[in-house]
Amino acid sequence: MxxxxxxxxxxxxxxxxxxxxxxxxxxxxxxxxLPDTARPSPPSPAPSGIAPVFAAGPYDDTLKQLVIGLKEHQLLGLRRPLAGLLALSVLEAMAATGTGPTVLVPVPSRPASVRERGLDSTTAITRRAAAMLRRHGLDVRHHQLLRTRPGVADQAGLDSRQRQANLDGSITCPASGIRTLARKIPRATLIVCDDVITTGATAREAQRALESVGLGVKAIATVAATRRRSRVQM
Incomplete structure (x- = not known):
């Protein structure tokens, strides 16, 4: 070695x-x-109505560097470990919400970001996580059901209120994707997938878009969750 x-x-x-x-x-x-299990990791405060959230660990140290390495620096060799961590969260979500045919739906990236980076990292690790779980005999698939509307700004540097305002109505679920899903997997459990959950605004918007067309979301699975640090009064 x-x-x-x-x-x-x-x-x-x-x-x-x-x-x-x-x-x-x-x-x-x-x-x-690296973590070998995932756990419930809801944001605090959590957006109203958000589905149960699971993460493999906090967004710091090695987990943070893995996410940044793939997303910002296109280190493609990191796709596999990140997918493995996401798969842990999916397994925990399935254990909590029930097994059966499951579809992993990645949170969509802005087209401009994908063009700039040359990679949709969330979709890449979601696809691999689904493949890993299938190899272990689970009926799990990946499906890109969601799209972003034009005009969505980069979320970096925005607080929770600004993120919510930026994302309201920003994600859609085109009819073509729904028809394909209905044809292939008519009774599927949907789990929204992302690399990191911070305020929960993005995941909640993805959940809203799916629910607005009649698709229920059972859980949200992520690689890592940002820790909310309390301010110490001096």
Whole structure:
């Protein structure tokens, strides 16, 4: 393993996103330290009516660097570990809401962001998570049912109220996707998937868009959840 890491560093110049050790994008130690289960992780305060939220861990340390590495730097080798973490959240969601045919619906990215980055990271890891779970005998599929309306701003730097205002009515569920879903999986459980949940505004908007066309959402599964840090009064 050490020789392989040394070769990777020599040829590619890579480093572990977790500990910055030269070699693989995720070294053996950092991979072993990743969460092996998920847990309920609702945002606080939670948007009214949001479905149960599950995450593999907090959005910091290695989990944060994994998400940033794929989304911002297109480190494609991180798709697999991220998909594995998302699959943990899906499993926990299925255990809490009931098993059966399940469709993972990724939160849509803005087309401008996809063009700029050359990658829709949320869709990529959702697709892989579904494939991983199928290999373990579960009836889980991935379906891109949602689209964003024009004019949605980047969420970075917005507080919870600004995020909600930015996202109101911003996600739609085109009829073509509904017809395809009804034909392939008429009685499916839907789980909305995202990489990170912060205020919950994006996930709640995706849930609203699906529910507005009669599709019930059982849960929201994410890789990581942002910790809300309380302010200490001095």
């Amino acid at each position: 050490e020789l392989a890491d040394a070769w990777h560093d020599l040829v590619v110049g890579g480093r572990c996103v977790g500990c910055r050790r030269p070699g693989r994008l995720l070294c053996r130690d950092c991979r072993a330290a």
